[in-house]
Amino acid sequence: MYQYDGFDQEFVRQRSAQFRDQVKRRLSGALSEAEFKPLRLMNGVYLELHAYLLRVAIPYGTLSSQQLKRLAMIGRKWDRGYGHFTTRQNIQFNWPKLEDIPDMLDSLAEVEMHAIQTSGACIRNVTADQFSGVAKDEIEDPRPWAEIIRQWSSLHPEFTFLPRKFKVSITGSSEDRAAIKVHDIGLALKKNDHGDIGFEVMVGGGQGRTPMLAQTIRDFLPKSEILPYLEAIMRVYNQFGRRDNKYKARIKILVHETGIEKLRSLVEAEYEALRASFIDLPQAEVSRIQNFFTAPPYQNLEDQEALLNQQAQQNTGFGQWLQANRTGHKQPGYAVVTISLKPIGGIPGDISSDQMDYVADLSERYGFGEIRVTHEQNLVLPDIRQDQLFDLYQDLVSQGLATANAGLISDIISCPGMDYCALATARSIPIAQALSRRFEDITSQQNIGPLKIKISGCINACGHHHVGHIGILGLERKGEEHYQLSLGGHAGFEASIGKIVGPSFKEHQIVDAVETVVQTYLDLRTEDEIFLDTYRRLGDTPFKEALYAAA
Amino acid sequence: MAKKKEGPQIISAHRLRDGRPVFLGKDVIWQDIIDNAVIVHSEKDLETLMVEAKNSVEKQEVVEPYALSVTHEGNMIRPDHYRERIRALGPSILPEFHLQPSFAALESHPTHLPE
């Protein structure tokens, strides 16, 4: 993992000391709320429905066991004993007192963490594939590049007052698990015909009220040119991005209004101009960063399929868990394990401090002390020996962390919605809980197959409903919560924006409506088709008919 | 929130120190429990009350005061909008964190969704 150098450490400490002083001045009245608000937002502090909220960045979703234990401690000491993982690989604490937040930030700084750039019109936490460095299908580990981009974008003086927030996501695999096409910039490491590895650069993706998929602005960019190229995009955006209307200020609108061709020529021109003064990344620096991400000391092991099959036969629960929550590892004899934070009827993404401590211990006992956070609000243990999977599984069962639903219908993304969020128009968590209970049985979930339900409590779409196979958006209609259903969305290289299927449903109807959609799929699917395939083959007509025919 | 021109209203805000929702009560004391809020019935009375709330803002006690419509019956004050009910009570999904205003008994939280 990357470790702070003296500069990083000093910078984070200074920032925390500054904020301590700002909080003191706010409480004494030396700063008004109007003066203080932008300062607190720059440090990840929001004011929500019931309390302040502190959002902590987890750069590219990588945590050490020590960091996770610190998050557990912070949750216990200054919050209410739990935290919530978000779709941006951040963790949120829901109940901090303003006067305690400087202590929380100091405590985070001690383990090289902070809340800087988790809010405001700046480049936000860079997110990445949660299986980086261990995925079987990986072309190149994106984490060093994510770190290089993190360093470049941290407090970049030119880009601290962008027209709007700006999100970058990166993958290095043949499958996109980081939803890069719904980011302002999506980066995919790929190999060209000559066998060289470079970036496909995509721009202008985003969700919110105008969902758009990122388009390719550069098909193949040599890796060493990544920073000047990103800088060129940012400059063009900074110059031409709209500032007159908050809802039209994201780069997706610029791409849409300018057209990708024109934008490409603007960016390329800027790039040419700036290359003269911008030195490519020296290989020595790239190597220095890459050295933080070298493989841990794996043992030379063989794959253990026979053993795992035998264990799976003896223990159905383990078999189901293995099938859903284990992913292939590039190192023989090892596995990547997803720890579902979606227990049946639970709150998606929530984890207690005790569970955090427990997972941190497991990562030390079974792995190399590393944990990943996914944008789907789960955790990952990246390096587990296959012959220890059964022991790990039993430990997870003891803490309620072994739900065998990764990628299945009850592995629901849900934003906090109106139970916490001041911007919400409806609740989203209770809908996720009710759906999870409705589809509780793991055998039927496996029969339904991969299916992603994503729920947002307002049009800001933090719950990624636009790219849910089944997307649910909570709205207010005449003083009541209503839920709009969209179908056919998908995050991934073959991304699509879901299509609203018809009039919205009331709170007590939405679970039945989703079940109707699922049943329609089960009736119409051909062998091996997952929900998305069936939807893409048939369109929304059969679903519409099933949902609204009776009405 | 649709603001009623007529009908009972109260003032709420966030306490500066911890961000918790509070309700303007008698003698400009901010209350955790909504039942203890002062109710006004006219725009004029609301304006007077809002002046007090803004003084409180100046004194660094609260932030973002606003008026909301309520229904009251005996001691019970119940916000008309579901957002305000969740705010006055606590997250609908975590009954263990709920405050206990009188209207809590009326809420079918966490939810009346079918299982």
Ligand code: SF4
């Ligand atoms: S989608 Fe809306 S309700 Fe959900 S967290 Fe984002 S802003 Fe809040």
